[in-house]
Amino acid sequence: MYTEYRPNILLAPYVETYWVSDENLKSQQTIRIFPDGCVDILFNCTEDDNSDIKPFIPYIIGTMTIFSDVKYDKKVKIIGIRFRPCAIAAYTKVPICEFTNAKVDTRLFQSLFSDFLSEQLFEIENETAQIRYIENYLLSKLGCLYDIDKQIINIVNHIQRTKGLTPISNLLDNICLCQRQFERQFKNLTGVTPKMFSSITRYVTTKEFIKSNPDKSLFLIALECGYYDHAHLIRDFKRFGGMLPLH
The missing domain is CATH 2.60.120 (Jelly Rolls)
Structure with a gap:
């Protein structure tokens, strides 16, 4: 297309x-x-x-x-x-x-x-x-160009490297911002909260994983991609994509 x-x-x-x-x-x-x-x-x-x-x-x-x-x-x-x-x-x-x-x-x-x-x-x-x-x-x-807070860029890169699976509390360990400042700055620079960005990253990663592993069950895909269970995976796919996984 x-x-x-x-x-x-x-x-x-x-x-x-x-x-x-x-x-x-x-x-x-x-x-x-x-x-x-x-x-x-x-x-x-x-x-x-x-x-x-x-x-x-x-x-x-x-x-x-x-x-x-x-x-x-x-x-x-x-x-x-x-x-x-x-x-x-x-x-x-x-x-x-x-x-x-x-x-x-x-x-x-x-x-x-x-x-x-x-x-x-x-x-x-x-x-x-x-x-x-x-x-x-x-x-x-x-x-x-305007300067972008390198702390936020590093956090974004870390979320993507870890496929959206790092707990938000852990992200705060290596930055010099309180949680409220961090979330406001992150949203101003990316458009979404750290939690939402992590969820989107996990969704994108899971879509690619499914393409590479078409024969795996939803249960195994959910576990390997960091979801609680396959019902949790399905909810994310409906929310972000409007369709079921493997559609």
Whole structure:
């Protein structure tokens, strides 16, 4: 359904990937987007006004805690930038929790892409050149990024390394913040609480585990992925993905 492009090495700490949707759909389709702890910016690179993503407007898609169904009309090409958790906070002073579960027009506030000439994308026919045009804009901002609390970045990396299984109380052992300050700062930078981010990370990890182990029972999958039991796993999959595991 989409093609991914790796970012310039200078942007790798901030951008996880660029992605481009398939513009050769035979009919209108609805794509289900699942929570992954990331923030995306989307561009509609066609003049089709029937899409949920309107042309000429860069949209921030905030950190999601529930799935979202996005309508794509046929022959609509969407270019997306998927930022790593916390990373988009380097480009804006607006708390990232303001975007959680929301689609926001970047022109409504002083932030990343609010001064971007997105209309130029329509004049560039080559997909790779469109990505390069977006990337050059991101590269031009590297000299004026905001500082991100390295303690929070380290905690985010630790949660991802441990697949969301570290108790929140343990996360506090290595930072110089009280619990209330930590949770507020974490939410401002990622869009969600540490507990929610851990749950999303476990969900994403479990989805990948299921793909790699299609013959394992839900009971064993639940145990290996850190759930209390398979009923707990099923509840998370319904909450985040709107469907049962192995669906």
